[in-house]
Amino acid sequence: MGTLGHLAAIVLLGLAALAMGASLGLRPPNGVRQATVRLAVGLTVMFLLAPGARFGYFACPLGILA
Numbered sequence: 001m002g003t004l005g006h007l008a009a010i011v012l013l014g015l016a017a018l019a020m021g022a023s024l025g026l027r028p029p030n031g032v033r034q035a036t037v038r039l040a041v042g043l044t045v046m047f048l049l050a051p052g053a054r055f056g057y058f059a060c061p062l063g064i065l066a
Contacts, residue, residue, distance in 0.1 A: 013049045016042075040064045 020042040029035035040061040047057045 009049060013046060016045050016049055020045075036064055 020038075023038065023042075029038055043061045043064070044058065047061070050057075
């Protein structure tokens with residue numbers, strides 16, 4: 001989508017990072033399991049919104065959940 005699409009992806013990525021930070025600040029995880037799931041979900045969302053994402057990036061959240 002060109003420059004506008006790249007800019008939109010960067011803005012969405014920033015919003016996702018802010019939402020993840022707000023989630024951790026407003027309602028911190030109670031234990032390791034909840035923190036792990038939240039980290040994996042946050043990474044997955046950020047990889048989906050990244051302008052140059054590759055399929056291999058999703059191995060990281062899957063490895064964390066495993």
